[in-house]
Amino acid sequence: MSGNFDKMYSVFKHESWFSWHMADLIFPFFLFMVGSSIYFAFRKVPREVENSEEKDKALRSVTSRTIKLFLVGVLLNVPLSGFRWETLRWMGILQRIAICYGCVAFLFLFVNSRVIQYALVSVLFLLHTSLLYGLIVPNCLISERLTRACSAQSYLDTMILGGKHLYFHLEYDPEGILSTLMATINTFAGLEAARLTSSLRYVNQRILWCFLIGSSFVGIEILLVDCFPDSVPISKPLWTASFLFLTVGCSFWCLSFCGLWAKVTPRLVQPCLWVGRNSFFLFAASFLLDYAALLSIQVSHMPLKQWLYRHSAVTLLGDTEFASLSFASVFTLFWVVIAWILYRKKLFIKI
Numbered sequence: 001m002s003g004n005f006d007k008m009y010s011v012f013k014h015e016s017w018f019s020w021h022m023a024d025l026i027f028p029f030f031l032f033m034v035g036s037s038i039y040f041a042f043r044k045v046p047r048e049v050e051n052s053e054e055k056d057k058a059l060r061s062v063t064s065r066t067i068k069l070f071l072v073g074v075l076l077n078v079p080l081s082g083f084r085w086e087t088l089r090w091m092g093i094l095q096r097i098a099i100c101y102g103c104v105a106f107l108f109l110f111v112n113s114r115v116i117q118y119a120l121v122s123v124l125f126l127l128h129t130s131l132l133y134g135l136i137v138p139n140c141l142i143s144e145r146l147t148r149a150c151s152a153q154s155y156l157d158t159m160i161l162g163g164k165h166l167y168f169h170l171e172y173d174p175e176g177i178l179s180t181l182m183a184t185i186n187t188f189a190g191l192e193a194a195r196l197t198s199s200l201r202y203v204n205q206r207i208l209w210c211f212l213i214g215s216s217f218v219g220i221e222i223l224l225v226d227c228f229p230d231s232v233p234i235s236k237p238l239w240t241a242s243f244l245f246l247t248v249g250c251s252f253w254c255l256s257f258c259g260l261w262a263k264v265t266p267r268l269v270q271p272c273l274w275v276g277r278n279s280f281f282l283f284a285a286s287f288l289l290d291y292a293a294l295l296s297i298q299v300s301h302m303p304l305k306q307w308l309y310r311h312s313a314v315t316l317l318g319d320t321e322f323a324s325l326s327f328a329s330v331f332t333l334f335w336v337v338i339a340w341i342l343y344r345k346k347l348f349i350k351i
Helices: 022-042 053-077 093-110 114-134 152-161 177-199 203-227 241-264 266-277 279-294 304-317 321-344
Strands: none
Touching: 022 093, 022 177, 022 241, 053 093, 053 279, 093 114, 093 177, 093 279, 114 152, 114 177, 114 241, 152 177, 177 203, 177 241, 203 241, 241 266, 266 279, 266 321, 279 321, 304 321
16 A cells, blocks of 8 residues: 555556566466465365265355455445446456456366366467457557557457446456456466475475476566567556466566575564465455545545555655655555464454
């Protein structure tokens, strides 16, 4: 939660359409982790047996969690729509997580062949790519197919979801339909990463293999961008192939780094455990506090959030990038403390 969006270090800003910053890696990393959690949650389920009590239980769990995640995401959008049905945004972060989680979990539980799993994931890749480059958008030139107004992403979101139900009524939704197809592959990559690391006996092997695989994906991304800079640019809103390879590669790198970090300084990894055990609750609670409370409550003719920022960070540090970062860091620390309290009391709020 930034104190002032106009006073942010560029590394923490999302790119509007092309290129990328570090902030654009956060959501793909989270999807990668969701995929890894699927493997650890259901690896003991006997998937080879057609009808089993454990498999039925897993099916009910996946279905329930997918629906709950999607509905909670929609409910979180209610305050942003002004509590009006006609402008309610259908998609969002939790909704995309729900779709990706449901698809990959069903794939893992009910498709036993790894070859068929990879084939189905390849179909998603080809479907996204064919629609992105092959869908004819009315009143648009072929040379404009990757622009904001004329992309297949914008066209499908507007036609299927409705223009009034998109993120702040833009031409497209950042968590729209077409890009969600490709984001599912990031989740599947997380599943495969968990499967790989679990098959390796030694930590050093896991660190090395994750680093090598990450390097391979980033290498492919570099080749795509160098050879086809205009056709396959890095774009998070479009979730282009280059963005997919970049984020999957960086996810493997991050996993390799975390493995090394946990091996060298295991105590410093504890805060990650606190937050991870209640991640969805912390996300929803911080979202509601930020948008439903701090931005809706007025103090001295300004939102409470802006009032707090001006009378704390700005007073001490001035209206600078460092002040905005410090303000956000304090709120992040606040939620880490909440996570620690919940962890100590063994309160794990699950969806």
